Amino acid sequence: MAENSNVVTLKVHDISPQAAEVIAVTLVDPDGRRLPDWTPGAHIDLVMANGLTRQYSLCGDRWDAYSYRIGVLREPASRGGSAYVHETLEPGHLVGVSAPRNNFPFVPAKKYLFVAGGIGITPILPMIHQADLIGADWQLLYGGRRRESMAFLQELAKYGDRVRLHPQDELGLLPLAEFLGPPDPNVRIYSCGPGPLLGALEAVCSEWPRHFVRTERFVAEEHGPATHEGPFEVELARTGTTVTVTPEISVLDAIQAAGVEVLSSCKQGVCGTCEITVLAGQPDHRDSLLDEDDRAAGDCMYVCVSRSCTDRLVLDL
Amino acid sequence: MTITNAPAIDELPTNDADPFSSDVLEDPLPLHLALREAGPVVYLNRYDVYAFARYEQVHAALVNWQGFQSAAGVGLSNFRYEKPWRPPSLLLEADPPQHDAPRRVLQKILSPRSLRRLRERWMADAEDLVDQVLADSTEFDAVTALSQAFPLRVFPDAVGLRPEGRQNLLPYGDHSFNTFGPSNDLVAKGADTIAELSAWVNAQCQRDVLSDGGFGAQIWAAADRGDITHDQAPLIVRSLLSAGVDTTIHGISAVMYSFASNPDQWQRLRTEPGLARVAFDEAVRWESPVQTFFRTATMDIRVGDVVIPDGKKILMFLASANRDPRRWATSQHPDPDKFDLTRDPSGHVGFGMGIHQCIGQHVARLEADAIITALARRVERIELAGTPRRHHNNTLRAFGSIPVRAHLA
Numbered sequence A: 001m002a003e004n005s006n007v008v009t010l011k012v013h014d015i016s017p018q019a020a021e022v023i024a025v026t027l028v029d030p031d032g033r034r035l036p037d038w039t040p041g042a043h044i045d046l047v048m049a050n051g052l053t054r055q056y057s058l059c060g061d062r063w064d065a066y067s068y069r070i071g072v073l074r075e076p077a078s079r080g081g082s083a084y085v086h087e088t089l090e091p092g093h094l095v096g097v098s099a100p101r102n103n104f105p106f107v108p109a110k111k112y113l114f115v116a117g118g119i120g121i122t123p124i125l126p127m128i129h130q131a132d133l134i135g136a137d138w139q140l141l142y143g144g145r146r147r148e149s150m151a152f153l154q155e156l157a158k159y160g161d162r163v164r165l166h167p168q169d170e171l172g173l174l175p176l177a178e179f180l181g182p183p184d185p186n187v188r189i190y191s192c193g194p195g196p197l198l199g200a201l202e203a204v205c206s207e208w209p210r211h212f213v214r215t216e217r218f219v220a221e222e223h224g225p226a227t228h229e230g231p232f233e234v235e236l237a238r239t240g241t242t243v244t245v246t247p248e249i250s251v252l253d254a255i256q257a258a259g260v261e262v263l264s265s266c267k268q269g270v271c272g273t274c275e276i277t278v279l280a281g282q283p284d285h286r287d288s289l290l291d292e293d294d295r296a297a298g299d300c301m302y303v304c305v306s307r308s309c310t311d312r313l314v315l316d317l
Numbered sequence B: 001m002t003i004t005n006a007p008a009i010d011e012l013p014t015n016d017a018d019p020f021s022s023d024v025l026e027d028p029l030p031l032h033l034a035l036r037e038a039g040p041v042v043y044l045n046r047y048d049v050y051a052f053a054r055y056e057q058v059h060a061a062l063v064n065w066q067g068f069q070s071a072a073g074v075g076l077s078n079f080r081y082e083k084p085w086r087p088p089s090l091l092l093e094a095d096p097p098q099h100d101a102p103r104r105v106l107q108k109i110l111s112p113r114s115l116r117r118l119r120e121r122w123m124a125d126a127e128d129l130v131d132q133v134l135a136d137s138t139e140f141d142a143v144t145a146l147s148q149a150f151p152l153r154v155f156p157d158a159v160g161l162r163p164e165g166r167q168n169l170l171p172y173g174d175h176s177f178n179t180f181g182p183s184n185d186l187v188a189k190g191a192d193t194i195a196e197l198s199a200w201v202n203a204q205c206q207r208d209v210l211s212d213g214g215f216g217a218q219i220w221a222a223a224d225r226g227d228i229t230h231d232q233a234p235l236i237v238r239s240l241l242s243a244g245v246d247t248t249i250h251g252i253s254a255v256m257y258s259f260a261s262n263p264d265q266w267q268r269l270r271t272e273p274g275l276a277r278v279a280f281d282e283a284v285r286w287e288s289p290v291q292t293f294f295r296t297a298t299m300d301i302r303v304g305d306v307v308i309p310d311g312k313k314i315l316m317f318l319a320s321a322n323r324d325p326r327r328w329a330t331s332q333h334p335d336p337d338k339f340d341l342t343r344d345p346s347g348h349v350g351f352g353m354g355i356h357q358c359i360g361q362h363v364a365r366l367e368a369d370a371i372i373t374a375l376a377r378r379v380e381r382i383e384l385a386g387t388p389r390r391h392h393n394n395t396l397r398a399f400g401s402i403p404v405r406a407h408l409a
Helices: A080-089 A118-133 A151-163 A176-180 A195-203 A249-259 A292-297 B022-024 B030-036 B053-061 B102-107 B111-136 B144-161 B166-178 B186-193 B194-204 B215-222 B231-241 B244-259 B263-271 B271-289 B361-378
Strands: A009-019 A022-028 A043-045 A053-057 A069-075 A094-097 A111-117 A135-144 A162-167 A187-195 A213-217 A232-236 A241-243 A275-280 A299-300 A312-315 B043-045 B049-052 B139-141 B290-299 B301-303 B306-308 B312-315 B379-384 B389-392 B397-401 B405-409
Touching: A022 A080, A043 A069, A053 A069, A053 A118, A053 A195, A069 A118, A080 A241, A111 A118, A111 A176, A111 A195, A118 A135, A118 A187, A135 A151, A135 A176, A135 B215, A135 B271, A151 A162, A176 A195, A187 B166, A195 A213, A195 B405, A232 A249, A241 A249, A292 B231, A292 B301, B022 B389, B049 B053, B053 B312, B102 B215, B102 B231, B139 B144, B139 B389, B144 B166, B144 B215, B144 B244, B144 B361, B144 B397, B166 B194, B166 B231, B166 B244, B186 B379, B194 B231, B244 B263, B244 B271, B244 B361, B244 B379, B244 B397, B263 B271, B263 B379, B271 B361, B361 B379, B361 B405
Parallel strands: A111 A135, A111 A187, A135 A162, A187 A213, A232 A312, B049 B312
Antiparallel strands: A009 A022, A009 A094, A022 A069, A043 A053, A043 A094, A232 A241, A275 A299, A275 A312, B043 B049, B139 B405, B290 B312, B301 B306, B379 B405, B389 B397
């Protein structure tokens, strides 16, 4: 089943500047295959050659099944994540990628109010695309430190006056209260941006029912488990064998090569068929299925894509 | 029925068969073989549709929701031009973006992790049922005694349905799956009762009749959280009731028939009870309870040497893909027509593939695992005690009866 074993490795196809410190990186399958499906609000984990893992929202077009696009801001205090992407990554390089996961799902509504701060525009872009597609009413308030630092302005231009740009150096802080207005049962608010913006938004929205207001906070750069770039061992507790998982094969491949039957289906970490109970060790989850609580529990994994953070995993097989 | 001139493409093979005729429904394998051998794309004259019968094209169409849409209906009827017989399913008959939220909500409710809490109880229920059946007689009809009895015992409870009227689920599901085919005798047979059955089903989807904690109540709770709208909730409950009963029943029948007609495989399962899960998926591959579904081309789309025009219907033969030697024949397992527990059935398209892949597949696997495991514990040998009888449906491969004899361990 080697045909699918590279699903977690993608190739940098293109890097293009989008604003002063923002680049868009387009990723494709090295063999030109379809990529796993995603929905607006989804992110991928990018596993870099320096061993760091960073999360980036997908901001491309899901009707193109062959590429992912992410927007990456060079963070001044970067410890190697965004700095690596900006300085080292080049077209042709290979990067590890998780299956897309969505903690910021786009829910059905008649009207949407989007508030983006800085690079927080990235998950909002595909939401806008879809809101427009289904003919929902929507407005975007987009803030940044200055106009030149605000990415994807060219793409947003086609939406005309539905988009309000608000560079801080010209116009000051975002006029949240005026933009959002009073609570409205037909409206859902989506916002992504830095902590202070989301704090201000929460304060302005204190009268809104909780689920009307959906936000995504930037993940701190320090966050993200160290992943295992080299080979690791997987012990099959019931079978009594231990297999070695080298970087070019999946845990599933390694288990099957040892003659142990594991049912699987999608081989993309999407369907859930190959769930295996983890008895010891810390899985490096790269599937689409588990939410943060599930992941923290660490008691199961999808062996078609997920790997290991520890030198050894013990599975109930 | 429309008969138009076949497209003027020299390379496009055509076939005159009716895939929904009684003869084909009784034994679809010869047609599947003919279509696979004819080419990657075949034009079906009778219905003016294109057919994929090889694994490669079926798999590619299933995952390519951008090119092969579901919102124009997954039956012969084209919703671009014809009014659906009921409000379309928010899952089966929807495309992104509308498909996203219902799929996400239901996927979580039916995920392997969410189902863990049911496992122990269902295992115990299966043992009870098997004990009851065997205490009564060691000769029984596997369809009524097990395949129907077990899902009807555990699934409506899991959804949270009231006890009354559950017998309506079977004829409702059977009719729903018939409507994906042409308006033939099978559809006509259900026409008189469907209004009443639909009314009952729709009434069971309302929040006040669903018990706390069940799948149905969880769907309504998702609407309260705004993950779906309140208008969507009853239709998503309806999806469970339409798609979650017949399919599982026929899947369990498939595995019962597989074992009863392959005693050596039952022996293998007896020595390795952990193979119950593989056995069910191998049976789903081998029998393919869901035989076919349609898609609609969203643009002029090239498949091999053929361009399928925008708006045309494509009939995907899942069952044929599941036995395509191009995918399944290996040196170890040369014959895809054999039910074989040493085969790895992973990747079969019996549950579909891609964003519309069967959302209840983990429920079906759990039900099947429970009943197979319970039976294997008590029964040393199982064999056919008479000739099985097929039940015809435009979409499903089903049994009306599988007489079996069990030899107790």
